Amino acid sequence: MQRPLAITSGEPAGIGPDLCLQLARHEHPLVVIADKGLLQQRAAQLGIDVPLHDYTPAAPQAGGKLSVLHVPLAQVVEAGKLDPANSRYVLEMLSRALRGCVSGEFSGMVTAPVHKGVINDAGIPFTGHTEFLAEQTNTPLVVMMLAGGGMRVALATTHLPLREVADAITQSLLEEILRILQRDLQRRFCIARPRILVAGLNPHAGEGGHLGREEIDVMSPVLDKLRAEGFNVSAPIPADTLFAAHRLRECDAVLTMYHDQGLPVLKHASFGEGVNITLGLPIIRTSVDHGTALELAGTGKANVGSLLEAIKVATEMAHHERT
Numbered sequence: 001m002q003r004p005l006a007i008t009s010g011e012p013a014g015i016g017p018d019l020c021l022q023l024a025r026h027e028h029p030l031v032v033i034a035d036k037g038l039l040q041q042r043a044a045q046l047g048i049d050v051p052l053h054d055y056t057p058a059a060p061q062a063g064g065k066l067s068v069l070h071v072p073l074a075q076v077v078e079a080g081k082l083d084p085a086n087s088r089y090v091l092e093m094l095s096r097a098l099r100g101c102v103s104g105e106f107s108g109m110v111t112a113p114v115h116k117g118v119i120n121d122a123g124i125p126f127t128g129h130t131e132f133l134a135e136q137t138n139t140p141l142v143v144m145m146l147a148g149g150g151m152r153v154a155l156a157t158t159h160l161p162l163r164e165v166a167d168a169i170t171q172s173l174l175e176e177i178l179r180i181l182q183r184d185l186q187r188r189f190c191i192a193r194p195r196i197l198v199a200g201l202n203p204h205a206g207e208g209g210h211l212g213r214e215e216i217d218v219m220s221p222v223l224d225k226l227r228a229e230g231f232n233v234s235a236p237i238p239a240d241t242l243f244a245a246h247r248l249r250e251c252d253a254v255l256t257m258y259h260d261q262g263l264p265v266l267k268h269a270s271f272g273e274g275v276n277i278t279l280g281l282p283i284i285r286t287s288v289d290h291g292t293a294l295e296l297a298g299t300g301k302a303n304v305g306s307l308l309e310a311i312k313v314a315t316e317m318a319h320h321e322r323t
Helices: 016-025 036-046 084-103 116-121 129-136 162-168 171-189 203-209 214-228 259-270 305-322
Strands: 005-008 030-034 052-054 066-070 108-111 143-148 151-155 195-199 232-237 253-256 275-279 285-288
Touching: 005 016, 005 084, 005 305, 016 030, 016 036, 016 066, 016 305, 030 036, 030 084, 036 052, 036 066, 084 108, 084 116, 084 129, 108 305, 129 275, 129 285, 143 171, 143 259, 151 171, 151 259, 171 195, 171 214, 171 253, 171 275, 171 305, 203 214, 203 232, 214 232, 253 259, 275 305, 285 305
Parallel strands: 005 030, 005 108, 030 066, 052 066, 108 285, 151 253, 195 232, 195 253
Antiparallel strands: 143 151, 143 275, 275 285
C-alpha cells in the first residue's frame, strides 16, 4: 500500500483549513493534520459538507471523505483573526508530520501556509518552515527551491536582509548548495545530469569586477571546481538576462543568490500554482507558494491550485525516491 502524504493545515485563522477541506474531492493518499473541530467549524462557515473520518494508518483516505489526524487547538479560532495562543498548535502539527515522515509512516509532508509574525509574537523564534525543519532534523544546510511556470528556481540565501547577502555567500556555502541541488535533482526528480544556470550576484554579473568582485573571487572558483568534477553548471550569468526563454529551455534549474532575485520571476509566471520545495532534508517536503491570506479565510474564495500542485510534486518525488 502506498504510504500517504501528511498535509499540515497551517495557520488556523488563515486559508489553510479551507484549502484542506477541498482535498476531499481528490483521490490522493493523504492525511490532513488539523484540529477536527476547526475543520468542522470552517466547513459549516463555508456551507459545504465534507465527511471527516479519523485517520488510521491502515486506511489513510476514503473516497469522498477527508482523513484527519487530530491535533487539538489551544483556543477557538475565528477565521481571519490571529491568536498567538495557537502558535504551539501550528508547530505541533509540523512536528507530528515530521515524526511520521522520519518513521516511514508518511511518504512526505505538504505544508499549508503559516504566519511567522504571530508565532514570534508568542515568544517562539521562528523564521519559516524551511529553517524549522532543518533544525528539527539536525540538517546543517537546506536549500529552498520553488517550481512553477516551467521553472525550478533555487536560492543561495533565503530570508536575509539585502545588506547581509553578499557577506553570506561564501565559497563553501555556494559549493554545498550546488551539491545539494545536484543530488536532489538526481534522486528526487530523476534527472541524471542536471543543467544548472547560476545567477551572478551583482548587476551585469559584476561587469568584469567593475560592479563588484564576488563573481570573480567567490563564485567562479567554485563553479570551475564543480565543472571539473562533471557538474553541468554555468558561469555567473547576469540575472536580468538569465530568465530569457532560450536559456530556460536549456536548463533544469536556476540558482539565484537571494530571495527577491529569482522568486519575482517565478511567481509572475505561476502565482497560485507554484510549489515551494525544501532540498537537503532527509524527508520530502513541499509547500504552497502563498501566504495565509487572512482576508480570504472562511469566504470560499481561496484557490486550492498551489496546494494541489504541491501534493502532485511531493507524490512524484516520493515515487522517484522509491525507484
